[in-house]
Amino acid sequence: MNNVNKDMTLDCYGLLCPMPIIKIAEKMKELEVGQVLEVIATDEGIKTDLPAWCKMTGHEFLGVKEDNGEFHAFIKKVKP
Amino acid sequence: MAGEGENIMPKEKMNIVVFSGDMDKVLAAFIIATTAAAMGMDVNMFFTFWGLNVLRKKKFTSGKNILQKMMNALNRGGAARLSLSKFNMLGLGPAVMKTMMKRSKMPSLPEMVQTAKNLGVKFTACTTTFSFMGFSKDDFIDGVDAYAGAATFLGEVIDGRVSYFI
Numbered sequence: 001m002n003n004v005n006k007d008m009t010l011d012c013y014g015l016l017c018p019m020p021i022i023k024i025a026e027k028m029k030e031l032e033v034g035q036v037l038e039v040i041a042t043d044e045g046i047k048t049d050l051p052a053w054c055k056m057t058g059h060e061f062l063g064v065k066e067d068n069g070e071f072h073a074f075i076k077k078v079k080p
Numbered sequence: 081m082a083g084e085g086e087n088i089m090p091k092e093k094m095n096i097v098v099f100s101g102d103m104d105k106v107l108a109a110f111i112i113a114t115t116a117a118a119m120g121m122d123v124n125m126f127f128t129f130w131g132l133n134v135l136r137k138k139k140f141t142s143g144k145n146i147l148q149k150m151m152n153a154l155n156r157g158g159a160a161r162l163s164l165s166k167f168n169m170l171g172l173g174p175a176v177m178k179t180m181m182k183r184s185k186m187p188s189l190p191e192m193v194q195t196a197k198n199l200g201v202k203f204t205a206c207t208t209t210f211s212f213m214g215f216s217k218d219d220f221i222d223g224v225d226a227y228a229g230a231a232t233f234l235g236e237v238i239d240g241r242v243s244y245f246i
């Protein structure tokens with residue numbers, strides 16, 4: 001988790017459900033297949049919402065780390 | 081991780097009946113709809129009865145006869161003007177709620193409607209309510225994709241695994 005190389009970062013600081021997921025879906029269009037997106041969020045729902053989103057869209061959930069009420073989640077774009 | 085097979089999997093479909101015209105309930109409907117669309121699902125929202133108010137423009141008079149005109153003057157339309165299902169208090173409740181939502185960086189209902197449109201959510205307006213209330217297409221926002229009845233909606237429901245009535 002600590003050595004994940006991110007290609008882009010999306011700031012969802014202070015946003016509540018469903019805004020992070022909507023912004024992530026939008027942002028993923030900018031990534032190339034194989035690239036990694038880091039999402040910074042404060043809504044705890046991201047811990048389970050993001051794996052659920054990845055399961056449905058087919059992208060890879062790499063993990064999430066919590067740091068003082070701030071969540072850093074990583075997802076890898078698997079398909080176009 | 082995703083195999084070839086996943087690309088040919090048919091898209092999941094979600095159908096939501098929006099019967100309520102209460103701001104809080106409609107907000108819940110739009111949160112589910114926009115999330116589903118962001119998850120790659122095909123989403124169809126069927127607006128009926130009080131729910132049609134969400135798609136109406138801010139307009140004072142609509143209706144073909146005096147009873148419809150009276151009803152529509154009381155039953156105001158527009159996504160920004162819906163009342164709360166609880167603590168409405170003549171509009172004080174929604175005003176407080178909107179301020180609280182803004183402070184929590186939550187999008188307003190009109191913004192959610194726009195987001196849903198941007199994500200490709202389909203809006204269908206119920207023709208029965210439409211005629212019964214004496215509306216004309218001019219009373220509605222541009223985002224309405226179809227005007228249809230219950231049979232059309234049920235035809236869509238059969239194809240989807242997720243249906244809600246709000």
